Amino acid sequence: MKNVETEVVTFNNVGLRYGTDREVLSDVSFTLYPGSFYFLTGASGAGKTSLLKLLYLAQRPSRGMISMFGTDVITLPRARLPAFRRRLGVVFQDFRLVPHLSAFDNVALPLRVSGVREADLRKPVADMLEWVGLSHRADAQPATLSGGEQQRVAIARAVIARPDMLVADEPTGNVDPEMALKLLRLFEALNRLGTTVVVATHDVHLLRKVPESLIMRLDKGRLSDPTGALRYPPRREIMPRDDDGIEF
Amino acid sequence: MPWVIAIMVALTVIAAAGGLAMHNLAMEAKNELSGGATVQIVEPSPTERNRQAEAAEILLAQHPAVASLRRVPDAELDRLLEPWLGAGTDGESIPVPALIDLRLRTEATEAELDSMRRLVSAEAPAARIDAQSSWLKPVFSAITSLQWLAIALVVLLGLTSAAAVWLASRSALGANRNTIEVVHLLGGTDSQIARIFQRSIALDATLGGTVGLLLGVGAVMMLGNQFSGLDSGMIAGGGLAGADWLVLAAIPLAGVVIAILTARLTVMTALRRML
Ligand SMILES: Nc1ncnc2c1ncn2[C@@H]1O[C@H](COP(=O)(O)OP(=O)(O)OP(=O)(O)O)[C@@H](O)[C@H]1O
Numbered sequence: 001m002k003n004v005e006t007e008v009v010t011f012n013n014v015g016l017r018y019g020t021d022r023e024v025l026s027d028v029s030f031t032l033y034p035g036s037f038y039f040l041t042g043a044s045g046a047g048k049t050s051l052l053k054l055l056y057l058a059q060r061p062s063r064g065m066i067s068m069f070g071t072d073v074i075t076l077p078r079a080r081l082p083a084f085r086r087r088l089g090v091v092f093q094d095f096r097l098v099p100h101l102s103a104f105d106n107v108a109l110p111l112r113v114s115g116v117r118e119a120d121l122r123k124p125v126a127d128m129l130e131w132v133g134l135s136h137r138a139d140a141q142p143a144t145l146s147g148g149e150q151q152r153v154a155i156a157r158a159v160i161a162r163p164d165m166l167v168a169d170e171p172t173g174n175v176d177p178e179m180a181l182k183l184l185r186l187f188e189a190l191n192r193l194g195t196t197v198v199v200a201t202h203d204v205h206l207l208r209k210v211p212e213s214l215i216m217r218l219d220k221g222r223l224s225d226p227t228g229a230l231r232y233p234p235r236r237e238i239m240p241r242d243d244d245g246i247e248f
Numbered sequence: 249m250p251w252v253i254a255i256m257v258a259l260t261v262i263a264a265a266g267g268l269a270m271h272n273l274a275m276e277a278k279n280e281l282s283g284g285a286t287v288q289i290v291e292p293s294p295t296e297r298n299r300q301a302e303a304a305e306i307l308l309a310q311h312p313a314v315a316s317l318r319r320v321p322d323a324e325l326d327r328l329l330e331p332w333l334g335a336g337t338d339g340e341s342i343p344v345p346a347l348i349d350l351r352l353r354t355e356a357t358e359a360e361l362d363s364m365r366r367l368v369s370a371e372a373p374a375a376r377i378d379a380q381s382s383w384l385k386p387v388f389s390a391i392t393s394l395q396w397l398a399i400a401l402v403v404l405l406g407l408t409s410a411a412a413v414w415l416a417s418r419s420a421l422g423a424n425r426n427t428i429e430v431v432h433l434l435g436g437t438d439s440q441i442a443r444i445f446q447r448s449i450a451l452d453a454t455l456g457g458t459v460g461l462l463l464g465v466g467a468v469m470m471l472g473n474q475f476s477g478l479d480s481g482m483i484a485g486g487g488l489a490g491a492d493w494l495v496l497a498a499i500p501l502a503g504v505v506i507a508i509l510t511a512r513l514t515v516m517t518a519l520r521r522m523l
Pocket residue numbers: 018024042043044045046047048049050051093202
């Protein structure tokens with residue numbers, strides 16, 4: 001195990017197969033550093049979602065080693081995983097909003113899971129909903145929201161607890177370019193506060209919108225690294241910028 | 249889901265009430281009869297019969313096991329037999345035995361009865377002494393079988409109820425599988441997630457159990473009124489005592505406990521399959 005401070009996640013020769021099929025991920029090795037912004041790209045079916053599932057601890061790899069926040073999570077007892085999951089924010093490709101909970105309650109869920117008192121979560125949740133432009137839909141059930149609105153609720157839920165790492169699977173797939181940019185700025189703001197961000201997307205235009213981002217490419221389950229990000233740990237200043245006025 | 253529980257609780261309450269009433273009836277009848285014995289003086293001559301009856305009365309009153317005794321008056325006997333023998337039996341044409349009703353301090357064991365028989369055999373050779381319970385053996389065994397039947401019914405219904413509650417809470421959870429998974433991935437612990445579902449199912453089960461208890465008790469009280477309306481000596485002992493009502497009240501409680509345990513077990517099992 002290397003230095004705890006300087007690594008968020010390390011994959012070492014990770015392979016994944018579903019059932020007895022061929023491997024959908026092979027020989028995947030990389031390290032993610034704190035405060036960095038990563039894009040994960042690749043054709044549809046290349047294995048982006050599969051890799052993210054390993055990242056947000058929904059899936060065990062078939063082989064290889066994964067450590068997170070300096071701890072080997074493969075051999076970790078099951079009971080200790082929730083504590084790790086609470087340090088992550090996840091935007092699922094299919095949103096996964098809880099159907100019978102309002103937008104407000106969906107966004108509040110990570111805080112409630114962590115035991116935040118009701119009085120202390122009202123304002124942050126309301127502010128977050130306002131930021132994603134859904135204040136007026138706070139009481140709406142997910143089924144009554146449009147695809148883009150659901151996606152924004154999912155994003156608000158992923159960032160509300162200020163995670164150490166944000167994992168987002170096609171987070172801008174259902175919104176117009178203007179909203180996509182706005183959401184990206186939300187991720188950047190979080191990133192500047194120290195959160196490691198991993199965004200999976202096949203939208204190449206998005207990559208250019210975050211100049212300091214690092215790019216990982218998946219091709220048929222194998223990782224390549226066009227910006228050299230994975231080989232040479234980037235050192236970036238975490239500069240507080242206040243231009244979009246997000247408060248966390 | 250609350251309705252399934254309500255119906256099953258109501259049925260179980262009714263069956264349990266039946267079983268308890270049957271049990272009470274049997275116990276009361278047994279107490280009443282097991283401490284009793286009957287002396288019959290079967291003697292055709294009315295004067296001799298009367299003499300022997302009086303002698304037996306005096307002798308048996310001194311027997312240590314006898315608490316009290318009562319000669320059943322001939323008039324009363326006539327009235328009892330009237331439906332079978334017709335009115336105006338004068339004791340000459342058809343010899344009706346004299347009857348003495350004995351209340352004993354203890355159960356009417358064969359040893360006690362034998363010592364009484366020896367006591368009276370010289371003075372009243374025509375006396376026959378029998379425990380009342382021996383006359384009623386067939387009635388007892390009928391009541392006992394009915395009691396077993398009621399117990400079997402309660403057990404079967406209880407098992408069916410438990411199964412229904414189990415299935416109802418499982419299907420309620422199946423619909424929420426997605427929610428379980430999401431909360432799990434957001435870092436909810438297994439017992440945190442189980443608690444959410446335990447709470448909502450406990451609410452459902454409490455509602456269902458209360459309604460079921462009210463329905464069941466309502467039906468039992470209606471039946472109880474009908475039976476007391478019959479005013480039959482046999483049924484009189486079959487009421488429900490305070491403790492019995494507590495047993496009935498415990499049935500919906502058991503339902504709630506089963507529902508909660510099912511919820512917990514089902515959620516935990518579903519979660520174990522996730523990383
Ligand atoms: N649960 C599963 N069981 C079996 N095969 C799966 C499962 N999930 C994904 N796969 C397969 O694994 C491969 C990679 O899928 P994955 O979802 O990771 O791709 P992706 O890069 O996210 O694609 P997209 O851009 O369309 O979301 C695909 O061939 C897919 O069919």
